[in-house]
Amino acid sequence: MPRLFPFSLPTLALLISALLCGAGCRRAATIPPGYIQVDIETSPLNLDPRFATDAISGRIDELMFDSLVRLDQHQRFVGDLADQIERPGPTRLVFHLRRDVRFSDGRPLTARDIKYTYESTIDPRSLSSKRAGFAELAAIDTPDDFTVVFTTRGPYAPALEMAMLGIVPNGAAARPRGTVGTPLGSGPFMLTAFVRDDQVLLRRNPYLPATAGTPAGIRFKIVPDPTVRALELVEGSCDLAENNIEPDLLAYLGRKPALVVDRYPGTAYQYLAFNFRDARLRDLRVRQAIAYAIDRRAIIDHLRDRTARAASGMLSPENEYYRGDVKLYPYDPTTADRLLDAAGYPRAADGMRALEFVYKTTPEGARLAEVFQAMLRRVGIQLRVRVNEFGTFYGDIARGNFDLTSMQWVGINDPHHYYMVFDSRMTPPRGLNRGDYANPEMDRLVEAGDAELNSDRRRAIYLKVQQLAAADLPYVSLWWQDNVVVMQRGLDGLRPYPNGSLRSLTDITSRREPTSERAR
Numbered sequence: 001m002p003r004l005f006p007f008s009l010p011t012l013a014l015l016i017s018a019l020l021c022g023a024g025c026r027r028a029a030t031i032p033p034g035y036i037q038v039d040i041e042t043s044p045l046n047l048d049p050r051f052a053t054d055a056i057s058g059r060i061d062e063l064m065f066d067s068l069v070r071l072d073q074h075q076r077f078v079g080d081l082a083d084q085i086e087r088p089g090p091t092r093l094v095f096h097l098r099r100d101v102r103f104s105d106g107r108p109l110t111a112r113d114i115k116y117t118y119e120s121t122i123d124p125r126s127l128s129s130k131r132a133g134f135a136e137l138a139a140i141d142t143p144d145d146f147t148v149v150f151t152t153r154g155p156y157a158p159a160l161e162m163a164m165l166g167i168v169p170n171g172a173a174a175r176p177r178g179t180v181g182t183p184l185g186s187g188p189f190m191l192t193a194f195v196r197d198d199q200v201l202l203r204r205n206p207y208l209p210a211t212a213g214t215p216a217g218i219r220f221k222i223v224p225d226p227t228v229r230a231l232e233l234v235e236g237s238c239d240l241a242e243n244n245i246e247p248d249l250l251a252y253l254g255r256k257p258a259l260v261v262d263r264y265p266g267t268a269y270q271y272l273a274f275n276f277r278d279a280r281l282r283d284l285r286v287r288q289a290i291a292y293a294i295d296r297r298a299i300i301d302h303l304r305d306r307t308a309r310a311a312s313g314m315l316s317p318e319n320e321y322y323r324g325d326v327k328l329y330p331y332d333p334t335t336a337d338r339l340l341d342a343a344g345y346p347r348a349a350d351g352m353r354a355l356e357f358v359y360k361t362t363p364e365g366a367r368l369a370e371v372f373q374a375m376l377r378r379v380g381i382q383l384r385v386r387v388n389e390f391g392t393f394y395g396d397i398a399r400g401n402f403d404l405t406s407m408q409w410v411g412i413n414d415p416h417h418y419y420m421v422f423d424s425r426m427t428p429p430r431g432l433n434r435g436d437y438a439n440p441e442m443d444r445l446v447e448a449g450d451a452e453l454n455s456d457r458r459r460a461i462y463l464k465v466q467q468l469a470a471a472d473l474p475y476v477s478l479w480w481q482d483n484v485v486v487m488q489r490g491l492d493g494l495r496p497y498p499n500g501s502l503r504s505l506t507d508i509t510s511r512r513e514p515t516s517e518r519a520r
Contacts, residue, residue, distance in 0.1 A: 032203070034216030036239040036491070036508070039223045039232055041364060042390050043196045047183045049166025050121040050174065051128050054394065055410050059502045060200060060220065065166025065185035068095050068114065068148070073497050073504075075267070075318060075413055077160050081109065081167065081186075082148075090155040090453055091138075095163065097146040102207040103169055104190035111142035116170040126174055129398075132420065132431040134162055136450070155453050158416035188506045189218060197222050215508055224363065233259060233486055240487040243268070243500055247305030253486050260491075263307060266483040267316045267498045268410045270308070272372075272476040275403050276436045280355065287473040289339040290404075291329035293379045298331070299371060300479055308479035313466045314412055316480045318498055321415045323463045326470035336379040345380075353380040357403035360386045362393050368406060398428050400436060406478070411499040415462045419446040422474055437474040 031037060044057035049065050052058050062070075070080040079085065084096040101109040118140050121128050136156045141149040152159055169184055183191055189202035203217035221238070223229045226246045232238035233245075234256060243266075245253065254261040272294070274281045281287060300308050315322040340346075345353040361369045366387050373383040383404070388396065397405055409417065420431050423446050424438035445465045452458040469475070483496045493507045 031201075031219045032217055035203075035219055036215045036217075036505070037219045037221055037232075037237060038502075038505070039229045039238045039241045039244070040220050041222070041224055041226070041229070041244045043222050044194075044200065045391065045394070047191065047194070047200075048174070049168065049183075049185075050117065050126070050130065053129055054390075055408070055500075058411070059500070060202075061166050061185075062187070062501055062503050063189045063202060063218070063505065064183060064187045064191060065168070066101065066109075066187050067166055068163035069160055070164060070503070071411075071413055071497070071499065071501070073495055075498055081114070082163070085160075091152045093150040093152075093159050093163070095148040095150075097148065099146055101186050103184055103186045104205045104207060105184060106207060107169065109167065109169075109186050110145040111148045112145070113170045114148050114167055115140050115142050116172075117165060117167045120168075120172075120174055121165065127429075128174075129429050129432075130165070132426060137162055155451050157450055157453055157458055158414040161414050161416055188503075192217075214506060218505060226364070233488075236488065239491060240485065240494075240505075242485045242496070242502070243481065243483060245484065245486050247303065247307050247484075250305060250307070250484065250486070258489055260485075260487055260489050262485045262487075262496075264483040264485075264496050265309070265316075265318065265498060266481050266500060267318060267412060268408050268481040268483075268500055269311060269314050269316070269412060270406065270408050270478040270481060271311075271314075272404060272406045272478060273402075273435050274437075274474065275400060275434075276438065276474075277400060278357075278403055281357075281403065283343050284473065285339040285343040286345075286355075287476070288329070289336040289343070289379065290376065290381070291473060291476045292332040292336040292339070293376055293381070294329075294372065294476065294478075295331040295375060296478055299368070303368065303371060304479065304481075307482045307484050309482070311477040311480050313469055313477050314409060314417060314475075315415060315462075315466065316412075316498075319413070319415075321459055321462045323466050326467050328470070329476070333379050340379060340381075347380045351380060352377075352382060355380070356382040356384060358386055359383050359404045359406075360388065360393055360396055360402040361405065362390050363387055365406060372404075372406070397434050400428075400434060408481070411501070413499070415465065416446075416450055418442075418462070418465050418469070419450055422446060422469065435474060439468070439472055439474075442468055442472070442474075 040056055042056055044060055045054045046052045046057050049061045052061050066081050068082045069077045072078045081097055082095040083098045086094040103109055122131055122134050136152045138153045139151040188205055190205050192203050193201035200220040229241050230245055230249045250261055253259050274287055276282050296310050312324050312326050340353060345355050347353055359369055369385045373385055376383045396402055420426055421433055422437055422442050424443055426433040427436055445461055449458055449461040452461060483500055485496055491508055495504050495507050497504055
């Protein structure tokens with residue numbers, strides 16, 4: 001196993017202590033009374049829910065925008081703007097809206113706003129990569145101000161997934177290229193300030209009834225360095241960090257009396273993706289060899305500090321469609337060697353093969369990339385690591401400018417996601433098949449799964465999908481990441497969602513002292 005950590009735990013503790021002393025026990029940056037500070041690792045790319053595709057934007061959007069339905073803490077659909085849902089036929093969904101909802105500027109939210117939100121997303125001129133998710137939506141009708149009717153092109157099982165789009169006011173300008181302006185929603189919080197690479201400031205929507213003890217607002221502070229995020233928790237300037245503290249720091253933080261470290265099973269799926277435009281990676285034996293060369297258990301135990309579960313596929317055991325009886329790839333470098341020889345890549349005299357791949361990643365993923373690099377070197381594969389800031393990295397991946405990369409899917413609920421990432425028609429910008437994977441049998445299965453309304457027959461289809469994905473390896477499944485929350489003692493009521501949603505921040509029911517009084 002390659003050395004995973006540049007510092008031992010005692011060294012990290014000393015480093016943080018030194019940083020704290022260097023800070024001179026400074027007062028925390030002043031934020032408005034009653035606000036909480038949440039440290040995040042990168043700026044959101046777009047806070048317009050019609051265009052947001054990165055995880056940070058999506059999670060902040062959930063606090064600013066309501067949707068027709070949302071997922072609860074048990075991954076079940078519940079009404080959000082809709083207080084009643086009917087399915088009068090295989091191609092129709094009827095949503096009856098709550099009548100007490102207002103946008104954060106005071107105007108009432110009606111069916112007209114919902115119709116506009118969807119039509120402006122689906123518009124071919126919109127440039128939204130979410131358009132593909134509504135390809136089966138044939139019409140949106142609004143028989144009155146508080147009724148919305150979805151008509152699909154045919155029977156469409158994941159229709160409720162389409163009802164999770166955040167709603168903007170009728171006529172809201174499209175902002176596909178950034179977060180210019182102030183997005184307006186009806187969610188629990190509203191945007192008051194956004195400074196790229198510094199902060200996103202939200203305050204409570206004044207048109208929602210306040211619950212005693214809930215935050216008056218939230219400051220999302222952008223802190224790219226994981227050690228600094230840990231420092232701010234110890235110092236007291238940060239109230240909460242979720243899923244972005246380095247695992248090797250958790251034991252240290254857990255010993256701090258002022259902090260609480262909680263772990264919950266999560267559904268975020270980490271995977272290694274291949275680019276099928278490369279003829280070498282179209283060879284199944286090469287993909288299998290790479291899968292066998294990666295010691296997932298060692299990574300989970302040492303790099304992740306056991307804050308993850310080894311994954312067999314995209315769907316976690318919490319999902320009703322999950323099936324674990326699929327082909328697995330335990331760590332086996334001998335089998336990897338044999339497969340690479342059979343694929344026509346024998347080792348040269350220097351022990352290496354004529355195989356070199358470019359692995360693209362972000363600064364946060366650089367350490368994982370180094371581990372992959374060391375593991376693949378053991379079977380004679382040279383991995384060149386390219387590290388880019390998130391915006392550049394994301395653009396490269398969307399354009400297919402990579403050989404291998406590792407990313408994470410968050411918030412997977414319905415197995416329709418297999419269609420979006422593995423159907424051959426779903427390459428960007430239409431969909432999320434960034435590696436240009438194509439398999440006619442996969443196309444047939446994922447399209448059949450979308451059309452099947454009988455739950456038992458649909459489950460049988462997705463068992464085959466999961467088995468095919470494991471056998472054909474468009475992805476190497478790595479792990480499902482636990483949800484790890486580090487927060488100040490005294491913040492109560494937080495009930496994390498399995499999918500990592502930050503909507504749980506609205507559940508906080510007690511507050512410690514105002515931020516301006518902390519960390520003196």
